[in-house]
Amino acid sequence: xxxxxxxxxxxxxxxxxxxxxxxxxxxxxxxxxxxxxxxxxxxxxxxxxxxxxxxxxxxxxxxxxxxxxxxxxxxxxxxxxxxxxxxxxxxxxxxxxxxxxxxxxxxxxxxxxxxxxxxxxxxxxxxxxxxxxxxxxxxxxxxxxxxxxxxxxxxxxxxxxxxxxxxxxxxxxxxxxxxxxxxxxxxxxxxxxxxxxxxxxxxxxxxxxxxxxxxxxxxxxxxxxxxxxxxxxxxxxxxxxxxxxxxxxxxxxxxxxxxxxxxxxxxxxxxxxxxxxxxxxxxxxxxxxxxxxxxxxxxxxxxx
Amino acid sequence: xxxxxxxxxxxxxxxxxxxxxxxxxxxxxxxxxxxxxxxxxxxxxxxxxxxxxxxxxxxxxxxxxxxxxxxxxxxxxxxxxxxxxxxxxxxxxxxxxxxxxxxxxxxxxxxxxxxxxxxxxxxxxxxxxxxxxxxxxxxxxxxxxxxxxxxxxxxxxxxxxxxxxxxxx
Numbered sequence: 001x002x003x004x005x006x007x008x009x010x011x012x013x014x015x016x017x018x019x020x021x022x023x024x025x026x027x028x029x030x031x032x033x034x035x036x037x038x039x040x041x042x043x044x045x046x047x048x049x050x051x052x053x054x055x056x057x058x059x060x061x062x063x064x065x066x067x068x069x070x071x072x073x074x075x076x077x078x079x080x081x082x083x084x085x086x087x088x089x090x091x092x093x094x095x096x097x098x099x100x101x102x103x104x105x106x107x108x109x110x111x112x113x114x115x116x117x118x119x120x121x122x123x124x125x126x127x128x129x130x131x132x133x134x135x136x137x138x139x140x141x142x143x144x145x146x147x148x149x150x151x152x153x154x155x156x157x158x159x160x161x162x163x164x165x166x167x168x169x170x171x172x173x174x175x176x177x178x179x180x181x182x183x184x185x186x187x188x189x190x191x192x193x194x195x196x197x198x199x200x201x202x203x204x205x206x207x208x209x210x211x212x213x214x215x216x217x218x219x220x221x222x223x224x225x226x227x228x229x230x231x232x233x234x235x236x237x238x239x240x241x242x243x244x245x246x247x248x249x250x251x252x253x254x255x256x257x258x259x260x261x262x263x264x265x266x267x268x269x270x271x272x273x274x275x276x277x278x279x280x281x282x283x284x285x286x287x288x289x290x291x292x293x294x295x296x297x298x299x300x301x302x303x304x
Numbered sequence: 305x306x307x308x309x310x311x312x313x314x315x316x317x318x319x320x321x322x323x324x325x326x327x328x329x330x331x332x333x334x335x336x337x338x339x340x341x342x343x344x345x346x347x348x349x350x351x352x353x354x355x356x357x358x359x360x361x362x363x364x365x366x367x368x369x370x371x372x373x374x375x376x377x378x379x380x381x382x383x384x385x386x387x388x389x390x391x392x393x394x395x396x397x398x399x400x401x402x403x404x405x406x407x408x409x410x411x412x413x414x415x416x417x418x419x420x421x422x423x424x425x426x427x428x429x430x431x432x433x434x435x436x437x438x439x440x441x442x443x444x445x446x447x448x449x450x451x452x453x454x455x456x457x458x459x460x461x462x463x464x465x466x467x468x469x470x471x472x473x
Binding site for chain 1: 318321322325326329330331333334335337338343347348350351352353354355356357358359398399400401405409410412413416417420432433436437
């Protein structure tokens with residue numbers, strides 16, 4: 001059989017035209033934006049967790065963050081709700097803040113449950129006129145919900161009203177990705193990069209949080225979970241030894257599954273039973289030999 | 305492919321572009337699936353391909369190149385998605401249309417597609433698809449991929465050998 005013929009037999013799913021139309025719609029929309037200019041690494045969102053500031057460079061819902069320019073020439077690296085992208089930052093091209101009304105009025109509802117994770121955002125931008133970096137506190141929070149039925153939901157809420165006088169933007173996003181981390185999923189935290197991956201149960205990554213070592217925190221040498229606990233299906237903590245520094249090696253035997261932390265990574269390996277991994281801190285080693293700790297609540301359900 | 309339709313699309317006719325893109329959607333989805341191996345990601349890749357092609361079609365020099373250009377764009381979109389993945393994901397089974405095919409043909413197609421997905425590396429996949437799906441000549445592949453002709457030949461030879469022998473090395 002010819003390769004071309006075999007390829008022609010692959011069944012195209014219903015709804016592919018909708019995907020195509022979305023792609024065309026995005027292209028048309030972008031073309032209508034004046035002065036489109038891609039700003040890459042310079043724009044980043046600062047994240048404050050427990051007082052330590054780092055750059056979250058990539059918070060994505062299966063899509064790369066988008067960059068676009070509004071009618072006033074202001075460039076944003078950020079949320080594209082229609083395509084399930086999340087805001088990671090913005091850059092002001094012309095000095096001063098632009099009108100962010102394009103981000104207003106988005107609200108996608110989903111059923112919630114128990115809150116399992118929150119984090120705060122702070123936005124920064126570079127004023128190219130004098131090279132100064134401006135930082136604006138944003139009461140932004142992201143929340144992961146486990147709905148008790150084995151599904152995990154993600155919600156991002158941002159209140160932009162403090163960005164600049166006269167600008168009031170409310171933003172709320174919830175995705176309906178479902179599922180939990182699959183067995184064997186690793187939470188990698190090395191080389192200056194935190195990555196938490198949540199699977200939607202169908203093998204599709206539902207949420208990824210990456211902490212990059214880009215400026216002004218380029219001196220992060222390594223980063224690893226420094227505090228974690230494991231709970232069984234009923235919520236009972238399993239072993240005090242599961243809490244601690246992961247520089248060494250720790251193994252938690254949950255019966256049907258095993259959790260191993262080794263050299264900064266946490267691996268969940270097993271075929272039976274459910275559990276929950278709770279990470280309360282990551283520790284980052286900086287180039288000057290010092291260490292800082294990022295506190296927060298990261299909670300991952302795993303198991304069948 | 306309808307050359308007139310492609311020319312209209314290049315001149316900025318959105319409806320023509322949509323119709324043109326739909327005409328190659330089977331190939332584009334198949335290419336994306338070969339790389340990404342699950343429906344959701346493959347659909348994302350098709351959407352991204354539509355976006356990129358719609359943005360870039362005005363720069364396409366000739367209507368006759370649309371199909372191979374779109375396939376290359378789909379490959380690149382798929383590779384971008386692959387690079388963004390931080391972990392391996394479970395794979396979907398290949399879902400084939402069996403309406404007009406015999407069970408033997410379906411089985412044969414599955415086996416061949418499985419070999420392509422499992423045994424060829426990225427460069428080999430791309431070379432094989434450009435040659436056997438798009439029908440590009442070896443010289444055209446070399447030019448499009450900025451590779452020496454000898455590399456294209458050796459890559460294609462190696463890929464075909466793997467498909468014949470099931471050589472995993």
